[in-house]
Amino acid sequence: TSASAASTVARFCQRLGFDGYRQFRAAVIAALGYDDARLGEFDLGEGEIDAGDAPEEIAAKIAFQEVRAIQATMAALDLDATARAAAALGGARRIVLYGAGSSSLTAQDLCQKLARIGRPAVAETDVHLALSRAALLDADSVLVGVSSR
Structure with a gap:
C-alpha cells in the first residue's frame, strides 16, 4: 500500500499542475516562506487580529491581509x-x-x-x-x- 499511496500523492500533485511531490512541496515551502516574509515586512508575529492588539498592530495586520488579497486576486485574474x-x-x-x-x-x-x-x-x-x-x-x-x- 505504500507504493500505491505514493503514486496517488504523485498523481494528485500532477493534477494540481506540478511535476510531482517534490515540486509541490517546494511550492508550499516557498508560499509559506513568502507569507512569513510579508509578516516580517509588516513587523507582525502572526496575521490574525486579537482583542489585545494595539492600534498599530491592527493597522499592520489589516495592511498585510489587504496586500495578500490583492496578490491572490492578481494570481487568479483572467x-x-x-x-x-x-x-x-x-x-x-x-x-x-x-x-x-x-x-x-x-x-x-x-x-x-x-x-x-x-x-x-x-x-x-x-x-x-x-x-x-x-x-x-x-x-x-x-x-x-x-x-x-
Missing part, C-alpha cells in the same frame, strides 16, 4: 475576460449593476466610478427593481452582478 468586460462596459449604452447586502456597496462604488468616467450606470440593491431593469435591457446594455462572498 486578463482576457477582464479585457472583454472592460470593452463591454466601454461600449454599453446602459449599465445596470446589482449587488445585495455587502455586495451592494461594491456595486454602488463601481457605479460611482463609472459615473466619473462618463459611463451611464445605475446600481440596484433591491432584487425586484434589478429584475425589472434587467428585463428592459437590450443588446447595447450590460448587466453586472456583484458578489463579494
